[in-house]
Amino acid sequence: MRTKAKLKIWGSSLGIVVPSEIVKKEKLKEGEEVIVEIKKKRKMQGIFGSLKGWKIDPQRTKDELRKEWS
Numbered sequence: 001m002r003t004k005a006k007l008k009i010w011g012s013s014l015g016i017v018v019p020s021e022i023v024k025k026e027k028l029k030e031g032e033e034v035i036v037e038i039k040k041k042r043k044m045q046g047i048f049g050s051l052k053g054w055k056i057d058p059q060r061t062k063d064e065l066r067k068e069w070s
Contacts, residue, residue, distance in 0.1 A: 001026065004041070 003022055007014040016036065018028065028034065 001022060003019055005016045005018070007016060009015075022028070
């Protein structure tokens with residue numbers, strides 16, 4: 001199951017709060033171990049900024065993608 005979560009300060013570390021709907025669905029209990037996959041959410045601006053060296057027109061690519069998303 002995948003979900004988005006925000007990191008929060010927990011002492012000198014960062015913690016993740018598991019949403020209650022996932023706790024219920026997965027029947028999670030305090031003290032159980034779970035596996036968490038960490039992937040930083042990237043902003044679209046950062047993704048398209050990485051196309052600067054490409055031989056394609058990044059603006060045209062963004063426009064084409066926006067047409068497909070709407």
